[in-house]
Amino acid sequence: MSIKFNQTTKSITLHTKHTSYQMKIGNLDYLLHLYYGPTIRDADMGYQIMQYDRGFSGNPYESRNARTFSLDAQPQEFTTQQQGDFRTTSIEVVNGDGSYSYNGKAVDFKITKGKYQLDTLPCVFANDEDTVDTLEVTLLDTISNVQIILLYSVFEEADIITRAVKVKNLGEKSIHLKKIMSVCLDFLNGANFDLVSLPGRYGQERQVERQKMTHHIHTIGSVRGSSSHQQNPFVILCDRNATEDYGNCYGFSLMYSGNFLTEVELDQYDQLRLVMGIHPKQFVYEVKPQEVFEGPEVVMAFTEYGFTGLSHLYHDFYRSNLCKSKFVKDVQRPVLINSWEAAFMDFDDVKLVNIAKAAKKMGVDLLVMDDGWFGKRDDDNSGLGDWVVNEKKIKCGLHKLVEQINDLDMKFGIWFEPEMVSEDSDLYRAHPEWAMQIPGRHAVRSRNQMALDMSRKDVQDYLIEKVNAILDNANIFYVKWDINRSLADIWSNNLPADKQGEVYHRYILGLYRVMDAIIKTHPDILFEGCSGGGGRYDAAMLHYYPQYWVSDNNHPIDRLKLHYGTSFVYPISSMGAHISDSGRLVPLKTKAVVAMCGTFGYELDATHLSEEEQKLCKEQSELFRKYYHIIFDGDYYRLTNPFEIGNMTAWQHVTKDKSESLLSVVVTNLTCNGPQEYIHAKGLEPNAMYTINDSKEAYSGSALMNAGIPINREVPEYTAFQFHLQKQ
16 A cells, blocks of 8 residues: 555655655644655654744643644644634634634544545546555544545555545534635745746736745635636745756646635745635635535645656646546547638638638648637627527538538537627527626626526536537537636526625536536547637646647747746647747748647638648648657657747657657747857667667767757748657
């Protein structure tokens, strides 16, 4: 077993292949956190906790005259509330008697084989070949009879530990949760930590930001109803001197697509606490007697090998244990062309077939019909919610259109935005109560659309019926699932006034139910997520979608930063990336090289390309297929940082057996009479010999990694290079 209990010390140790995590049932049965880091075997780390009489830090009543034990200075697995710990908390609960208090103590634990599951939320899974054990620790407040169940699953070979929390009300009156964090991790000394996060904005998602920990509560989160463009539910705590290749790094990835919160506090004694979970804004959730509330899962990883080492852990794990779609590993994904930038909403069936015919010459496998095919939808002011084919545009009908595309030996894809409704739609006219709008107030419009109340089962059932009817009526191979606004006007006409604090979370639960009923019942369809680009790019979404649209910003130079930031946690195989008309000064080859750091496809009007451009696109499509196994299955290395001043951005993919590598470089800044520059490869076998782009000469892996590859400096602006390395 990878989980061991020491009866003498009352410590519980979780072991992965290279890490250990330890907790202890300590003084007065409080569950204390002792250690997370490199493997310690079965050493008891309790010796590190020193007890002092801390002024203005109160003591539990049961400690009597012993003033050296204060929860304000104890490292905990899950915090109390109003019990003398004044740091940020894991829980805020209003008990049945109106009190704000929680004093949970360990009353039971059990160790089992396999992975725990959540009934209401997506979570990772164990494969048959994985060694996975689960720890379940029960905390109980004997006054309120509120039980906390802490769940830990240990993926031994993957060096991954997952955590989740359940709240069970064993009392006789309802309780109300106002804050519930899925993870709490305390460090005895965190003064030398940095915090890395992925902030951004629409069109510039997941821009990497690193900050020194100071004596404040550092807050990262979203209150937009989704994980958002502006923040991402992933953070890293790392050593102050950590680099790509060296230094301790702790990763925390929350599997939740709604409002989230991460708080990192460096306290008065230089202890550091991280909590992560559902954001408490407008969150008041009733838990009736005997009911259970589940908090979302957090996927944790630790490495001594810097940001690259941490990324490799997440990439490998999320490619194998997050999404069960056959398109993750078993079926190669097609090269697609999307109609959006080619036609926007101004198209008919003839135009789509013509685009497909031209795209076929580019080596494209799949045509995607984007927004505008349904209801009254000639612009973005109407039609959302009316998921019926507009046969004034698709005159031959959807089934016949798909047949025409299939006759070209191409597959067909379609776009949906299920969660939204237009005021000018048959659905809104029939069911205005289905849209989120606070009674007596005008709605906040965004893109002239409103959000459907996904907390309602009748709304969920309507979407399941309508979307499935379209998917089952034609040979649909691909679906792009979009959402194009943040949530406001949070109100459900289906809930009483005192339950409106549950709407945000119930919206997400309803969304997951709809996705379960559509995506998981169509295993032969490739689903791609989108939220105005990458506005809801999180691990929970990747549980359903093998890939997600990185950003609506297709400019290839901007994409260098977008791909860089996204790659810190999410695998390259999940990153939707296309060639488009954006960046007209950037060569087509460079656009292709950048798009190969992702799923690769086209977002342009193929009928406007010259024969020469179509031929070049076909060559690039064939190159992508040639390198597919390296890009999708290999290890990824960030060779340069595009946020730093430099002349080039470079990255590299290396197969697991180190026999092949694809190293890509984009020249982003030309300097007059500048020095010769070299790009240093990574991840190769030092003593093996490698050829470059099928040349006869071979170079040792050590030479390529330590001396580097010279990059020609006398080239046009935005030139790109690809170096295919093959072991001899």
